[in-house]
Amino acid sequence: MAGGINMYSVHILNENGHGSYLSAKGKSTWKTKAIAIKHAKDIIAIKNKSHRFAGMIEASVEDEHGETITSFRSGL
Numbered sequence: 001m002a003g004g005i006n007m008y009s010v011h012i013l014n015e016n017g018h019g020s021y022l023s024a025k026g027k028s029t030w031k032t033k034a035i036a037i038k039h040a041k042d043i044i045a046i047k048n049k050s051h052r053f054a055g056m057i058e059a060s061v062e063d064e065h066g067e068t069i070t071s072f073r074s075g076l
Helices: 029-049
Strands: 006-014 019-026 057-063 068-073
Touching: 006 029, 019 029, 029 057, 029 068
Parallel strands: none
Antiparallel strands: 006 019, 006 057, 057 068
16 A cells, blocks of 8 residues: 555454454554554553453454454453
8 A cells, every 4th residue: 555544453352252443544554563563462461460350352453454463362
């Protein structure tokens, strides 16, 4: 996508199947992808440090076509 806007999304899913999306948009493919991956890792790190949230969550990074780039899971 030369010169256009690139979009990646972080799909957050809990063990009950409920989820939400966080979008990352930018002009540079690799920077936008890196930011989305960092957000996914940060979400998992916050969940793992918190004692308020029980259960497991998954944060996956998807491209604008819905293809999963990478996925992270929290501990129990």
